[in-house]
Every structure is written in C-alpha cells, then in structure tokens.
Amino acid sequence: MKTLIKNAKVVRAGTGRSRKEDILIEAGKIIDIATAINPEGIDKIIDAAGKIVLPMLIDMHVHLREPGREDKEEIKTGTRAALAGGIGSVLAMPNTEPAIDSRETVKYLKRKIKQEAFVDVFLSAAITKGRKGKELGDIERLAKEGIKAITDDGDSVDNSQLMLEALKQAKKNNITVICHSEDKTLSKRGVLNLGFSSTCLGLRGIPKSAEFMRVARDIKLAKKADAKIHIAHVSCKESIEIIAKAKKKGVQVTAETAPHYFSLSEKDLWSFDTNKKINPPLRNQEDILAIKQALADGVIDVIASDHAPHTENEKDIEFQRAEFGTIGLETELSVAFTELIKKKFLSWQSLLDKFITNPAEILEIKKKSIKVGADADLIIFNPDKEWVVSKENFYSKSKNSCFLGRKLQGKIEKVFHKGKQF
Amino acid sequence: MSKKRKEAINWYKKDLLGLGDLKKEEIEILLQTAASFKEVTTRQIKKVPALRGKTIVNLFYEPSTRTRVSFEVAAKRLSADVINIAAEYSSVRKNETLNDTGRNIEALKADIIVVRHNAAGAAAMLSRHLNIGVVNAGDGWHEHPTQALLDLFTLVEKRGKIEGLTVTIVGDIAHSRVARSNIWGLTKLGAKVIVCAPAMLIPAEIEKMGVSVTSNIDKALSQSDAVNVLRMQFERDENTAFPQKLDYFKNYGITQERIEKTNKNIIVMHPGPINRGIEISSEVADGPNSVILDQVTNGIAVRMAVLYLVSGARKR
Numbered sequence: 010m011k012t013l014i015k016n017a018k019v020v021r022a023g024t025g026r027s028r029k030e031d032i033l034i035e036a037g038k039i040i041d042i043a044t045a046i047n048p049e050g051i052d053k054i055i056d057a058a059g060k061i062v063l064p065m066l067i068d069m070h071v072h073l074r075e076p077g078r079e080d081k082e083e084i085k086t087g088t089r090a091a092l093a094g095g096i097g098s099v100l101a102m103p104n105t106e107p108a109i110d111s112r113e114t115v116k117y118l119k120r121k122i123k124q125e126a127f128v129d130v131f132l133s134a135a136i137t138k139g140r141k142g143k144e145l146g147d148i149e150r151l152a153k154e155g156i157k158a159i160t161d162d163g164d165s166v167d168n169s170q171l172m173l174e175a176l177k178q179a180k181k182n183n184i185t186v187i188c189h190s191e192d193k194t195l196s197k198r199g200v201l202n203l204g205f206s207s208t209c210l211g212l213r214g215i216p217k218s219a220e221f222m223r224v225a226r227d228i229k230l231a232k233k234a235d236a237k238i239h240i241a242h243v244s245c246k247e248s249i250e251i252i253a254k255a256k257k258k259g260v261q262v263t264a265e266t267a268p269h270y271f272s273l274s275e276k277d278l279w280s281f282d283t284n285k286k287i288n289p290p291l292r293n294q295e296d297i298l299a300i301k302q303a304l305a306d307g308v309i310d311v312i313a314s315d316h317a318p319h320t321e322n323e324k325d326i327e328f329q330r331a332e333f334g335t336i337g338l339e340t341e342l343s344v345a346f347t348e349l350i351k352k353k354f355l356s357w358q359s360l361l362d363k364f365i366t367n368p369a370e371i372l373e374i375k376k377k378s379i380k381v382g383a384d385a386d387l388i389i390f391n392p393d394k395e396w397v398v399s400k401e402n403f404y405s406k407s408k409n410s411c412f413l414g415r416k417l418q419g420k421i422e423k424v425f426h427k428g429k430q431f
Numbered sequence: 432m433s434k435k436r437k438e439a440i441n442w443y444k445k446d447l448l449g450l451g452d453l454k455k456e457e458i459e460i461l462l463q464t465a466a467s468f469k470e471v472t473t474r475q476i477k478k479v480p481a482l483r484g485k486t487i488v489n490l491f492y493e494p495s496t497r498t499r500v501s502f503e504v505a506a507k508r509l510s511a512d513v514i515n516i517a518a519e520y521s522s523v524r525k526n527e528t529l530n531d532t533g534r535n536i537e538a539l540k541a542d543i544i545v546v547r548h549n550a551a552g553a554a555a556m557l558s559r560h561l562n563i564g565v566v567n568a569g570d571g572w573h574e575h576p577t578q579a580l581l582d583l584f585t586l587v588e589k590r591g592k593i594e595g596l597t598v599t600i601v602g603d604i605a606h607s608r609v610a611r612s613n614i615w616g617l618t619k620l621g622a623k624v625i626v627c628a629p630a631m632l633i634p635a636e637i638e639k640m641g642v643s644v645t646s647n648i649d650k651a652l653s654q655s656d657a658v659n660v661l662r663m664q665f666e667r668d669e670n671t672a673f674p675q676k677l678d679y680f681k682n683y684g685i686t687q688e689r690i691e692k693t694n695k696n697i698i699v700m701h702p703g704p705i706n707r708g709i710e711i712s713s714e715v716a717d718g719p720n721s722v723i724l725d726q727v728t729n730g731i732a733v734r735m736a737v738l739y740l741v742s743g744a745r746k747r
Binding site (some may be wrong): 203204205207208209210211212214280281325326327328329330 | 451528529530548550551552553555556570571572573574608611634635636637639640
C-alpha cells in the first residue's frame with residue numbers, strides 16, 4: 010500500500026530546506042520525495058496543501074511514572090500521548106518508585122518499553138542511589154546499559170562534593186548530567202513565585218534565587234569537572250544571564266525550558282488553579298520575554314514539556330497541598346507555534362533545532378528526518394486550525410494540563426509513525 | 432427594606448470569596464445593604480423573615496469565636512436555619528477532603544456554606560465545585576472579606592465616607608488575611624493605605640497593591656485617620672518569622688502615649704482577638720479612640736447583608 014502526501018510544505022531541522030514537496034510512503038518508509046509525484050497507481054492520497062509536514066519531535070523531559078506510579082501514567086499511555094503530540098522520542102525521568110538507579114530496573118523497563126511503547130523511549134537514571142542525594146549511583150554500569158543521561162530530577166544534589174563526583178563520572182562515561190537546579194533551603198515550602206501574586210494570594214513564595222543560585226553552582230562544578238551539563242526547566246531571566254555568560258566562556262552547558270514558561274505567568278494563578286502549580290513556578294512577563302529571547306538567541310537550546318502527570322486526587326485539592334507539575338506532551342507543539350512562531354521569535358527551522366537537533370545532540374540519539382529511505386515518522390500540522398485545550402481529548406492518563414481552556418493556534422492533524430497513521 | 436430589595440436586584444454573585452475580585456460598586460452595595468440591616472438590629476424585634484426556609488452551614492476548620500458566632504447570629508436574625516460544623520468533631524478527622532465535605536453539605540440541601548479554612552484558596556476551590564453559595568470566613572493568609580467589610584462599615588459610620596481617609600494597618604501583614612482584604616476594600620473605595628511593620632512582616636511587592644510601606648509607626652499614625660491593629664499570628668509560622676514580643680511592643684505597640692503624641696482623634700480598630708501588651712495596650716483597647724466593640728456589633732449587620740445578597744444572587 011502506497012500513501013502519497015501531496016502539496017505539503019516540508020520543514021527540516023537545522024540547515025534543511027523547506028519547500029513544497031510530495032512525499033511517497035510505502036511500508037512505513039519514505040520511498041520518494043519530489044516536487045510532483047505522479048499519483049497514478051497510488052492507494053491513498055492526502056492533500057496537504059496549506060499544511061506543514063515535520064519530522065517527529067524529541068521531548069527530553071518526560072515523567073512516564075513507571076515503575077511505581079502507574080496510577081498517574083504508564084509507558085503505554087504516556088507514549089500514546091507523545092504520539093498524539095507529534096513526539097517520536099522521549100527521555101523518561103528516573104524519579105519513579107523505586108527510582109531508576111539499578112540495572113534491574115533499567116532491564117525491566119527496557120523489556121516493558123519494547124512491548125508497550127508507542128514511540129522511542131530513552132532512559133535516564135538517578136545520579137544518587139534512590140535519588141536521596143547521599144551516595145553516588147553506579148553510573149558506569151548504568152551507562153553500559155544504555156541510559157542517556159543522569160539526573161535526580163525533582164531534587165538537586167545538594168552536596169556539592171557529590172555533584173562534582175557525579176560530573177566526573179558522567180564525563181568518563183560520556184553522558185550528560187541533567188540538573189534540576191533548586192536550592193530547597195531557599196524555596197522551602199513555597200508554592201508559587203515569590204512576588205506580587207504570592208503576596209495577594211497569601212501563599213508562600215519561591216524566590217528566583219532558589220533556581221539561579223543553584224544554576225550558578227552547577228555550572229561552576231561542571232566547569233571544574235570539564236563535564237557536560239544540561240540545565241532543565243529554566244524559568245527566569247537571572248538563570249538565563251548566568252547560562253549565557255558560561256556559554257561565552259566555553260563551559261559545556263546546554264539549557265532547556267518548557268512551554269509554560271514562555272506562555273503563562275504567576276498572574277494566571279489568581280484563580281488558585283492547581284494545574285498551574287508547577288516547579289519551578291510560573292514567573293513574570295519579563296521572564297517570559299527573556300525566555301523567548303534566549304530561545305531566539307540560542308542561549309536556551311531545548312524545548313521539552315516536563316510532562317508531569319498527577320491524579321485528580323493529588324491536584325484537585327487545596328493549593329498548598331496539591332502536587333507540582335503539568336502534563337504537556339499533547340500541547341507543546343501548538344503552544345510553541347502560537348507563542349514562538351506566530352509571534353516571530355523563531356522560524357520553523359529554528360524551532361525544530363529546539364525540538365530535534367539540539368536534544369538529539371545532547372543525548373546522542375538518532376533524530377527522525379524526512380528523507381528517502383528513512384522511516385516515515387512525520388507530522389502533518391495545520392497552522393490555520395484554532396482549538397481549545399480540553400480534558401476529553403487527552404491520551405495521557407492524567408489530565409492536569411496548565412493549558413486547559415486555553416485557545417491555541419495550529420493543530421496536529423495526522424501523525425505517521427512506524428508505518429501507521431494516527 | 433424596599434431600597435435594599437432594589438439593590439439586591441443588581442447582585443449577581445452567589446459567592447463572596449474576597450474583596451480582591453469585587454468592584455467598587457459591589458462593595459458599596461454590600462455596605463448600603465448592611466446599613467439597612469443595622470437599623471433592623473436596633474429594633475425591639477431584631478428578626479426579619481428574609482431567609483426563612485434557607486439553611487446555612489458554618490463549616491469551620493480553624494478555631495473561631497467571634498466570626499462563627501457573628502455569622503450564626505446574622506443568619507438567625509434573617510430567620511435562616513443554621514448548622515455549625517467544627518472540623519475537629521466531623522468526618523474531616525476521617526480524612527474526608529474539603530471538596531467531598533462540601534458536596535455532601537450541598538447534597539443535604541443547604542443553601543450557603545460559610546467556610547473558614549487554613550488553606551488560602553479553600554473557599555475559591557469549594558465555589559468551583561458547588562452550585563450553592565460559598566462565603567469565605569477566612570482562608571489562610573489570603574482574605575477575610577466580611578472582616579474588611581465590617582471595618583469599612585465602621586469607618587463609614589464614624590467618618591461619613593472612606594474616600595479621602597488615610598488608614599494605617601500595623602502589625603503582622605505577612606500572615607494576615609484581614610490586612611489583604613482591608614487593602615483591597617480601602618483602596619477601591621479611595622482611601623490611602625499605609626502598612627507599617629518590621630521588614631520581616633512585610634510581604635514581597637506589597638506596594639503593587641497600591642499601599643505605601645513604612646516601619647515608622649509614629650509617622651504613620653500622625654498621617655492617619657484610623658489605625659487597624661493586627662494580632663501577631665504566631666500560630667501561622669515558625670518563630671523565626673516574627674520579631675521578639677517585647678521589642679515589637681516597644682517599637683510598634685499602640686499605646687496611649689503614641690496616640691497622644693501623634694493624633695488624638697485617630698480611630699483605633701482591631702479584628703480580635705486582642706493580645707494586650709503585645710500589639711496594643713489595654714489603655715488604648717478600652718479607651719475612647721477604640722471602636723473595637725462597635726466593629727463586633729457591626730459585624731452582624733455586615734454578615735446579614737452578605738448572606739442576604741448571595742442567597743438572592745441572580746443569574747446573568
């Protein structure tokens with residue numbers, strides 16, 4: 010069976026050209042790309058005029074919650090959500106129960122991924138045993154099992170000596186350390202950004218310094234160890250300034266932000282909406298602008314969702330008791346299109362650098378691309394479609410999206426993956 | 432009463448969650464309605480049939496005497512049936528969530544829940560889940576709208592209007608829902624507000640609420656028509672979040688000496704309970720400038736107005 014996608018504007022990451030092309034697919038492979046392919050003898054023709062065809066994206070910050078918290082998400086549901094969001098590869102975070110810190114758990118997960126995952130799942134492992142911040146994990150052994158990064162995500166490694174050791178080990182084994190940069194002695198018990206909103210709402214605030222002071226420490230340690238670090242979920246201007254400086258000095262640091270940090274602010278919390286309770290917290294207009302600018306300037310390399318599913322029982326309660334986090338796999342492309350492309354901070358090509366080229370390089374994983382002979386793993390995106398985010402349409406097991414009710418521009422119309430159309 | 436009925440026609444909110452999300456006009460309607468109920472409370476027979484057949488549930492998760500009794504008296508004067516639930520004796524002890532408790536009260540066909548809770552946003556959360564009215568009787572550090580309304584009402588009673596007044600709020604601003612509701616109400620009605628406290632009790636960016644900040648109580652008093660004295664809420668935070676008691680009284684305590692030195696005509700308010708010798712001296716609390724007991728009396732009229740208006744809220 011042959012499928013022909015006609016008249017699509019095909020966008021490729023990096024220096025790739027984007028132009029109007031036809032794409033011919035057979036048995037899950039792209040068998041031809043040309044300006045005009047003869048439709049004779051083809052079983053199925055999709056007219057994609059006015060649409061954009063993209064390779065499937067990478068999301069390097071996803072909580073699939075297995076093992077242990079299958080009530081929030083499973084490999085099956087999380088990767089199905091990824092597929093719906095046009096994400097072809099995810100990096101699963103290790104803050105599971107138990108944490109991903111042993112060969113046994115990695116092996117168990119690999120088997121499960123093989124059986125159940127809809128998209129490619131890569132694993133990260135904890136830096137410290139049990140993510141307790143006390144004792145270094147067996148990084149060498151885990152690296153041999155094929156994990157792509159180490160992180161204690163959800164917590165920072167408070168002990169600087171231990172963090173330095175971890176960075177050295179990571180360098181030796183050629184993997185990246187992903188930093189959840191937070192000084193909990195400063196953010197302690199806070200539930201939203203410290204400032205006007207925390208004051209008006211009468212809730213404990215988290216100062217920006219809880220993030221940027223730890224970013225500064227992590228960068229200094231990475232420099233000392235001459236290791237690669239990746240700063241996860243950057244939320245504020247001050248962190249960006251520190252990262253920009255370090256990059257100029259040649260420190261091997263990359264940075265990531267999430268769609269909610271360039272689209273929502275602390276003002277959006279005035280309804281006490283716990284779906285917008287996120288860590289690090291939503292900040293202010295000036296931070297939103299700084300993040301957009303940093304994406305444009307290349308200071309921030311990656312957009313990832315920090316997909317953090319939680320059950321309704323953990324979210325639909327008093328604000329100060331609710332869990333931190335939002336799901337994001339199924340909305341990230343549309344939010345990025347609405348906020349970054351429509352508002353002219355990024356071109357399609359540079360957006361794909363954030364979603365494909367850079368994460369692939371950081372994790373040293375294969376990226377999906379649109380070329381003859383490659384798997385037909387691609388997205389058909391309708392830039393003119395407006396839609397409102399609603400619970401009913403999510404594939405994720407949890408529905409805690411900070412974008413519920415928000416109108417977005419541009420919607421994924423179809424996803425082709427491993428020979429199937431979704 | 433006929434004037435009041437006409438105003439009620441323009442009331443659309445089934446909940447009273449805070450003064451932060453009320454318009455100036457809405458606050459004025461509440462105060463005017465309270466004025467007509469104040470008249471009722473001076474009659475020989477203090478009861479009106481306005482809410483006969485309605486059920487009001489006071490759901491209190493924090494200890495309270497003044498506010499709970501005031502709501503109960505207000506509801507009874509309106510002829511409503513009142514049920515009091517104190518969390519420590521209820522199924523909350525069996526880990527029932529606030530939402531579930533609320534849904535059950537709704538299923539029991541209550542008409543209004545008056546809720547006090549130690550979590551900011553608790554009343555807002557209940558209002559999202561319930562179709563019946565929700566009145567916030569204090570949620571964490573967030574808001575205590577009926578307290579601020581009775582403070583405003585008392586000020587209007589003593590000084591004619593709010594516009595043009597300068598009011599100092601002194602004390603534990605950081606942990607005070609009374610401060611936040613007062614700031615919204617006073618600034619919306621055109622008063623100038625000064626907040627006065629040691630730096631550790633001033634929350635971040637509070638100037639953006641439209642107030643000025645000082646740590647000089649004498650200067651603040653000399654500029655003010657009224658001072659609202661807050662209690663140090665030691666139960667709400669760690670010890671390190673507060674100044675030493677004796678230091679505080681020395682530097683910020685409202686004493687007769689301070690009042691005589693600065694502004695002899697100043698109105699002294701306090702939301703209660705009073706900690707004599709910590710934030711206010713007995714001499715001032717019981718003296719001629721104090722309107723503390725008037726506030727308590729006015730609380731009934733204000734809460735009658737609130738219950739009356741929200742129970743008659745119209746759909747837009």
